[in-house]
Amino acid sequence: MNVAVHSFRPEPGGRDAAVSLRNLTRRFSGRDVLSDVSLDFAPGEFVALIGKSGSGKSTLLRAIAGLDDGVAGEGTMTVPPDRSVLFQDSRLLPWKTVLQNVVFGLRAADADERGAAALTDVGLAGRETAWPNALSGGEQQRVALARSLVREPRLLLADEPFGALDALTRIKMHELLLQLVRQRQPTVLLVTHDVDEAIKLADRVLVMEAGRIVVDRPVTLAHPRAKDAGFGTLRADLLSALGVSDAA
Amino acid sequence: MTLYIDALELQAQMLRSERPAPEARSVSRRPPQLAPGRLAPGVILFGPVAFVLLWEFASAVGWISPKFLAAPSTAIVTGIELLRSGTLADHFLASAKRAYLGLGIGVAIGLVLALASGLSRIGEASIDGLVQIKRAVPTLALIPLAILWLGIGETMKVALIASSVLVPIYINTHAALTGIDIRHVELARSVGLTRGAFLREVALPGALPGFFTGLRLAVTTCWTALVVLEQINTSEGIGYLMNRARDYGQTDIIVVGLAIYAALGLGSDFAVRFWERKALSYRKAMAS
Numbered sequence: 001m002n003v004a005v006h007s008f009r010p011e012p013g014g015r016d017a018a019v020s021l022r023n024l025t026r027r028f029s030g031r032d033v034l035s036d037v038s039l040d041f042a043p044g045e046f047v048a049l050i051g052k053s054g055s056g057k058s059t060l061l062r063a064i065a066g067l068d069d070g071v072a073g074e075g076t077m078t079v080p081p082d083r084s085v086l087f088q089d090s091r092l093l094p095w096k097t098v099l100q101n102v103v104f105g106l107r108a109a110d111a112d113e114r115g116a117a118a119l120t121d122v123g124l125a126g127r128e129t130a131w132p133n134a135l136s137g138g139e140q141q142r143v144a145l146a147r148s149l150v151r152e153p154r155l156l157l158a159d160e161p162f163g164a165l166d167a168l169t170r171i172k173m174h175e176l177l178l179q180l181v182r183q184r185q186p187t188v189l190l191v192t193h194d195v196d197e198a199i200k201l202a203d204r205v206l207v208m209e210a211g212r213i214v215v216d217r218p219v220t221l222a223h224p225r226a227k228d229a230g231f232g233t234l235r236a237d238l239l240s241a242l243g244v245s246d247a248a
Numbered sequence: 249m250t251l252y253i254d255a256l257e258l259q260a261q262m263l264r265s266e267r268p269a270p271e272a273r274s275v276s277r278r279p280p281q282l283a284p285g286r287l288a289p290g291v292i293l294f295g296p297v298a299f300v301l302l303w304e305f306a307s308a309v310g311w312i313s314p315k316f317l318a319a320p321s322t323a324i325v326t327g328i329e330l331l332r333s334g335t336l337a338d339h340f341l342a343s344a345k346r347a348y349l350g351l352g353i354g355v356a357i358g359l360v361l362a363l364a365s366g367l368s369r370i371g372e373a374s375i376d377g378l379v380q381i382k383r384a385v386p387t388l389a390l391i392p393l394a395i396l397w398l399g400i401g402e403t404m405k406v407a408l409i410a411s412s413v414l415v416p417i418y419i420n421t422h423a424a425l426t427g428i429d430i431r432h433v434e435l436a437r438s439v440g441l442t443r444g445a446f447l448r449e450v451a452l453p454g455a456l457p458g459f460f461t462g463l464r465l466a467v468t469t470c471w472t473a474l475v476v477l478e479q480i481n482t483s484e485g486i487g488y489l490m491n492r493a494r495d496y497g498q499t500d501i502i503v504v505g506l507a508i509y510a511a512l513g514l515g516s517d518f519a520v521r522f523w524e525r526k527a528l529s530y531r532k533a534m535a536s
């Protein structure tokens with residue numbers, strides 16, 4: 001593996017990207033799963049990544065997260081060291097209370113206060129001492145969101161974080177995420193298979209196909225995003241890029 | 249969204265209008281019972297109590313000769329007498345000391361071996377095969393060698409109990425350590441946990457349920473080993489008491505000994521389960 005990981009610093013003379021990938025390639029058993037991906041994310045940019053199952057979305061996210069050592073590949077990355085991952089499952093440790101899970105691995109003198117504040121942000125004030133098993137699926141995912149945000153990451157990497165939630169809870173989580181992201185301004189990479197979710201939340205939508213970025217579209221619709229004509233056009237474009245005819 | 253709900257509502261109305269009014273029909277509130285329900289606490293004692301009553305009855309009407317097996321009431325009287333004279337307490341303490349000393353040493357060794365083997369590759373390479381072999385050899389088969397090495401005294405007995413106890417502790421703790429959830433490992437890496445913190449906060453708590461499974465087996469194992477070992481050259485202990493009673497044909501004392509073994513085994517298991525429930529209380533929380 002030949003990957004240089006630099007911590008974040010503004011490129012001299014260039015625009016100061018928060019994340020910068022150059023010719024990133026990843027292979028599983030000789031097959032290219034990522035081929036030659038080059039991307040720049042601006043600080044505070046909210047990027048959604050969509051694509052068919054198996055197109056390499058998670059592989060890209062894990063590469064940026066630095067969770068893929070042992071995987072063959074080349075390329076260079078510039079990513080901020082203070083990044084945080086939001087997984088599809090809430091991944092809470094069952095033997096730690098909700099608050100202990102939020103501040104898990106956080107080395108700060110005021111960790112508990114910050115953890116409690118993050119829990120308040122996600123609407124779970126007062127549940128600090130509960131066991132994760134006693135929470136509903138949506139509540140568990142909110143704890144995971146608090147765990148990500150309490151680290152005040154410069155980069156938030158989320159891999160289908162709402163995939164397992166029911167439609168109603170998902171809408172609430174969207175609002176919560178947008179609100180918290182607006183407050184703290186991290187750069188966000190959200191992997192999702194839901195085109196509507198991507199358009200609703202992101203400043204920019206990437207479509208991945210067979211390990212390459214085939215569409216890179218800014219989303220300029222004003223928030224909150226209603227399903228109007230502009231939404232519909234973008235949706236139809238993205239769906240056709242995914243090879244699906246627009247039924248709605 | 250609204251449109252969707254309206255369509256559903258419409259459909260429901262259509263269905264309602266098409267269907268004839270439902271007949272009044274008494275529906276049993278209880279669903280058919282597929283799995284047997286849980287017993288009320290204490291009801292589990294029904295079997296043992298009935299068994300003892302039957303036994304007492306059979307002894308009283310003379311179906312069971314006291315030479316063959318003493319009646320429960322006789323055994324109780326004998327037990328009280330032995331208690332009064334202090335004999336029972338001495339033998340009981342001797343047995344308990346052996347069993348719990350062996351248990352303590354065995355648990356400690358099993359735990360250390362499991363940690364060494366579960367957390368390092370060198371440890372696993374050197375330890376795991378040996379313990380698997382030890383597991384395949386019955387403890388009783390080690391008695392001749394143990395006697396040659398350690399004599400026929402207490403050391404040999406405690407050592408053999410410890411060696412039989414360490415196996416279930418090792419096997420279960422080691423399995424739990426190596427079967428650690430890979431997703432938890434990934435999470436620990438993504439939050440930048442150090443190796444020490446990972447051991448303390450993820451690996452060990454994750455292995456705790458396995459340790460308790462091992463401990464429950466170990467408690468039973470230690471009493472089983474004790475029973476056999478107390479048949480060898482002892483001058484005190486419940487096993488000695490029973491052996492001597494056999495020589496004099498005192499079936500009542502034998503029954504007292506058996507009752508004590510049963511009480512100790514059950515009591516130990518109960519204590520471990522109680523401790524387990526406390527330590528793993530996070531599991532009890534209502535699942536989502």
Ligand SMILES: Nc1ncnc2c1ncn2[C@@H]1O[C@H](COP(=O)(O)OP(=O)(O)OP(=O)(O)O)[C@@H](O)[C@H]1O
Pocket residue numbers: 028029033051052053054055056057058059060193
């Ligand atoms: N650890 C691995 N070993 C071997 N092949 C892998 C591994 N991880 C991923 N792959 C392969 O790489 C390809 C891309 O996988 P990836 O998980 O990135 O897809 P994805 O776009 O996230 O799909 P989904 O939407 O289903 O999550 C798949 O064909 C998958 O089989």
Ligand SMILES: [Mg+2]
Pocket residue numbers: 057058059159
């Ligand atoms: Mg994926």
